[in-house]
Amino acid sequence: MTEHARPRRVAVVMAGGSGERFWPLSRWRRPKQLLRLTQEKQTMLEEAVWRVAPLIPPQDVYVVTGEHLVTPIREAGVGVPAENVIAEPCKRNTAGCLAYATAHILAKEGASRTMAVLTADHVIGDPEAFRKTIRTAMEAAESENALATIGIVPTRPETGYGYIQVNAQHEPLPDYSHDVPVYAVEAFHEKPERGQAEAFVRSGCYFWNGGMFFWRISLFLEALATTAPNIAQAVHAMVAAMRARDEGQVRRVFEKLEDISIDYALMERAPNVIVARADFAWDDVGAWSALDRTRGHDASGNVVVGAPVVIDCKDSIIYNDVGADMAVSVVGMENVIVIAARDAVLVIPKDRAQDVRRAVAELKQRKARQV
C-alpha cells in the first residue's frame, strides 16, 4: 500500500536552447539538445529521456521547448508521446518555463504529482548513480514536503556554474539512501569569481547547481505564492485558460511573466530547500571546448570526430559531421577548434570557443540560411 501512497511522478525536461554555441552543428531549429554531441547514438534530449525512464516512464515525461522546436523534436523521436512535447508561447526563462509546464500538467492531471525538473543538454557520466541520486531527491521532496535539488560534487573551481551552499557542519538530514546524503540548503550562489570558486571547492560545503528540481506540485504552487505571487497567479490563470481552450489568453498571461530564473524566483527565497549530493561526472557542455572533458583524446591530445585528416596537430578539437562527403584536413594546428558541417565551417581558438556567438550574430545579420 506504501506504493499507492506515493504520489505519481512526472518529469519536465527543459529543452529550449538557442543553438548558438555549437554552431555550425547547432542551428535555430536544431539546438544542442538535438545533437549527438556526447556520443554517436542518441541526441542529448533522447539520452535525457531514456536515462530517467526506469524511474519515470516516457509517457509521463513532458518536453518543454520553443514553438519552432516542437516539430523538430517530435520528428527526432525522442521517446515521449507527441502531445507531451509542448511549446512555451515565448521565452520567459526557467521560471516561465516551469510555470507553463506546471499549468499544462495541472490542466490535464492534478496537483498530487511529484514533478522532476530535468535538463536536456548536460552530460551525465554514470546513469545508474544519476538515478540513485534523483530517486533520493524525489523521495526526500515527498517525505519532507520540501523543494529538492541536486548538488554536484565539484571537481574544479569552475567559474561558469552556480553553487549551492549547505550547512557548515555538513550534517545530512536523516538518510533516504545509504549512498546519497541530503542536506538543508543554506544559500544559492551565482557564478563566482575565481578566488571565490577556489574557496568554495576547498570548503567542501558547496556543490554545483545542476539546474534540476524535485517537488510536489502542490508545494511548488504554495511556495511560489509566497516568493513570486505573480507567477503563482499566472499558473492558475493559465490552467483556467487551458481548460477553456483559450490559447490567446494563455499567451497573454504568459507574455506578462517576468524573465527570471526559477533559482531566483523560488529556490533562493523559499524556506524549505534541500539538496541531494550528486557524486557523478557531470558537465553542462557549454561550448565546443567542453568536448575536451566529455570525449576521448588521441595521443596528441586531440578530440577527433568523423575521421578528418589530422596531421601534426595538438590539443585541438576537430569534428567532421559530414563523413566521407567532406574531406576535412587539418595540418600543424594547436589548441584550435575546427568544425565542419555540410554547409558551414568554423575555425576558432579553443580559448575563444564562446565567441562562436559573434560569428552566428554576423551570419544572422547577413540573413545567412546556416543559422
Added chain:
Amino acid sequence: MTEHARPRRVAVVMAGGSGERFWPLSRWRRPKQLLRLTQEKQTMLEEAVWRVAPLIPPQDVYVVTGEHLVTPIREAGVGVPAENVIAEPCKRNTAGCLAYATAHILAKEGASRTMAVLTADHVIGDPEAFRKTIRTAMEAAESENALATIGIVPTRPETGYGYIQVNAQHEPLPDYSHDVPVYAVEAFHEKPERGQAEAFVRSGCYFWNGGMFFWRISLFLEALATTAPNIAQAVHAMVAAMRARDEGQVRRVFEKLEDISIDYALMERAPNVIVARADFAWDDVGAWSALDRTRGHDASGNVVVGAPVVIDCKDSIIYNDVGADMAVSVVGMENVIVIAARDAVLVIPKDRAQDVRRAVAELKQRKARQV
C-alpha cells in the same frame, strides 16, 4: 619583306601540374592552372593564352598536359583549338614535355618555326611589359640563333626559385629593344641556400629563372643533339611514328625518355644561351601562402576571398570557394590558411603551406574522392 623573313611563331604552354599544393581547390583533374586563383574572371591557363595572344594568336598555341587533363582543359574553353590541347603519354619532366610538343609540331608543320615555351601557372603583374620582354627574347633568339630565356629581376632572396647568372660586367648584347636588355648567360643555378640567395640578389648579376624559353625549332634540335642526343633522337622517332599514326610507338619512345628538366638537359649545357631581362612583377604562386603576394589585404593583413565571416583575424588567408552555400566562419586566428571547397576543407598554418601535400597523400591513401 622583313615580316615575311621572320619565322612563324608558335607557343607551347606547359600545363601538366599535379594539383596538390592548392588542394582543396586543386584536384587531380583540376590543377592550379585551371583555377581562378589570382583573379576572379579567368583561369590561370586562360590568362596565359590571352596574355600572349597579341604576339602569337591562340590558333598557334599548343597546350601540353597530362591525358587526364585534356578533357577538363578543352571543356574549360581556354581559347586554343581543341586539337591544340595535346597529352603527353606519361610524365617525363619538362625535357620530355618539350620533346613531345616539338615532335607534335614537327609532324604537323616544320622546323622553320620559332617556339615560345610558356608557363600556365605563374602570375604576371604587367602583361604589356611581359609581351615586350618575350617579343625581345624571340627576336633575339631568331637574330642570334640562340636559345633564349627570360630572367626576372629578383625582388627578394627567394630560396624557392632557380637563378640565371649573366656576365659579371653586366654588358648587354647589342640591343633588340630600348627597354629590354639581353645578356649572354654565364650559368644556371639550382634553388640556392639563403646566404647564397642574398649574395645573388646583392650582386645584380642574377635573375630568377622563370622557366620560359624561346628558340627556332631547328636550333633546339641541333643543340639537343649535342647536350642530350637520346632526347633529340626520340623527337625524330616520335615525328616518324606520329606521321605513321602509330600511337603505340609514340608512347614506347616517350616512355623511355629520362625524367629530367629542360634546364638540365639543354639550357645548362648549351653554348649559345641568352637571357632577356624581365622587369615586371612575377610569382610562381607555389602555395596558398603566395596569395599574400598576389592578392589584396584587408586592414588586418588578411587575404579574404568569397565573403567568409572573419572576426578578429590577422595575417591570414581565408578563402571560401563555394559562396553563400557554405558559411565559413573564422574567429580569432592568426597566420593561418583556411580554404573551403564544397566537399573539402583545409586548415593549416601559413608557414606550413607546403605541407598540404601531406594531407593530399593521406587522402589518396584513403582513396578519398576529393583528390
